[in-house]
Amino acid sequence: MPTIQAAITAVYGWTPDYVLTNAELENMVDTNDEWIRTRTGIHERRILKGEGLGTSEIGFHAVTGLLEKRGIDASEIDLLICATTTPDMQFPATANIISDRVGAVNAFSYDINAACSGFLFALETGSRFIQSGAYKKVVVVGADKMSSIIDYTDRATCIIFGDGGGAVLLEPSEDELGVQDSSLYTDGSGKVYLHQKAGGSVKPATAETVAAGEHFVFQDGRPVFKAAVKGMTSAINNVLEKNQLKVEDIDWLIPHQANIRILNSVASMIGIPEKNVVVNIHRYGNTTSGTIPLCLWEWEGKFKKGDKIILTAFGGGFTWGAIYLTWAY
Numbered sequence: 001m002p003t004i005q006a007a008i009t010a011v012y013g014w015t016p017d018y019v020l021t022n023a024e025l026e027n028m029v030d031t032n033d034e035w036i037r038t039r040t041g042i043h044e045r046r047i048l049k050g051e052g053l054g055t056s057e058i059g060f061h062a063v064t065g066l067l068e069k070r071g072i073d074a075s076e077i078d079l080l081i082c083a084t085t086t087p088d089m090q091f092p093a094t095a096n097i098i099s100d101r102v103g104a105v106n107a108f109s110y111d112i113n114a115a116c117s118g119f120l121f122a123l124e125t126g127s128r129f130i131q132s133g134a135y136k137k138v139v140v141v142g143a144d145k146m147s148s149i150i151d152y153t154d155r156a157t158c159i160i161f162g163d164g165g166g167a168v169l170l171e172p173s174e175d176e177l178g179v180q181d182s183s184l185y186t187d188g189s190g191k192v193y194l195h196q197k198a199g200g201s202v203k204p205a206t207a208e209t210v211a212a213g214e215h216f217v218f219q220d221g222r223p224v225f226k227a228a229v230k231g232m233t234s235a236i237n238n239v240l241e242k243n244q245l246k247v248e249d250i251d252w253l254i255p256h257q258a259n260i261r262i263l264n265s266v267a268s269m270i271g272i273p274e275k276n277v278v279v280n281i282h283r284y285g286n287t288t289s290g291t292i293p294l295c296l297w298e299w300e301g302k303f304k305k306g307d308k309i310i311l312t313a314f315g316g317g318f319t320w321g322a323i324y325l326t327w328a329y
């Protein structure tokens with residue numbers, strides 16, 4: 001029996017309207033536009049404002065747009081996976097809330113939390129459901145409202161993150177295009193460098209934890225930076241080697257948008273020209289699970305059927321990896 005491949009057959013992205021510029025951040029913390037641009041590559045990021053709006057709002061718009069674009073009804077979705085680190089609430093899963101809002105009445109749904117590698121982990125999972133032959137339409141969402149866990153008095157983190165995300169539809173490929181292979185990794189010892197101290201079962205929320213700002217992202221940037229460069233580079237090399245590919249064979253490298261210096265280091269270590277690397281960090285910052293689907297959405301018009309694409313990410317956990325896919329339309 002021939003292997004079934006999971007192809008991305010549609011992509012859609014969504015970002016909130018509010019633009020948080022470096023100039024505005026200059027009024028909030030001791031920083032400046034020049035430092036932020038040169039050290040991170042970020043010029044602005046989007047922020048989801050409005051009472052009662054969480055990550056599901058981003059997912060809702062992304063999935064609604066996706067279905068309209070593909071011309072299918074929400075009732076046709078078999079499974080909806082949402083990669084997020086900022087769920088609407090501890091439970092139920094944000095995926096369930098999105099499914100309910102879009103009317104995916106025949107889908108089961110759940111969240112995956114792998115921080116900035118969330119979209120890769122969810123894409124791998126979703127593609128395996130398609131490969132099994134039992135599922136025909138799987139939606140993978142990557143979305144985060146990072147502003148909900150950022151301390152806007154901490155200049156080490158507030159300059160980096162933004163809100164946004166996107167969704168892809170996976171369907172069985174008719175011509176073996178789609179997700180081909182992956183190399184995914186985790187190392188829980190990386191927790192010390194990037195985590196949220198309180199609000200989980202180890203340290204539930206109290207008035208004291210809130211007053212101490214322990215529900216915000218804690219990050220020791222330098223070790224994360226080094227581990228990100230090393231992790232993404234080795235994952236890409238691994239996936240290239242496994243598939244007997246040379247870097248010249250790759251049409252597009254789509255890295256998680258963490259920091260322009262991380263992206264440039266990875267690209268130069270791999271030896272891929274700048275023109276083949278997808279970068280939009282200047283406009284959105286780091287939207288965690290949202291960066292890769294936002295890149296796919298923005299670059300979709302440039303992809304050609306059969307293009308060889310490598311997605312790569314690194315994030316809290318630590319989590320990291322690379323996925324090799326061929327573009328299906």
Ligand code: COA
Pocket residue numbers: 030031032035036039040116155156159219220221222224225228258259262286314315316
């Ligand atoms: N504005 C101005 N100055 C700042 C600043 C800011 N927002 N943040 C730090 N600085 C200062 C520091 O105080 C330090 O000053 P000093 O030399 O006088 O001590 C100097 O800039 C360098 O600080 P450092 O922390 O070494 O900066 P960096 O070059 O490592 O950049 C990060 C900081 C966070 C941008 C960078 O480490 C990074 O991007 N790390 C990876 C983050 C990431 O991608 N995380 C998501 C998961 S992938």
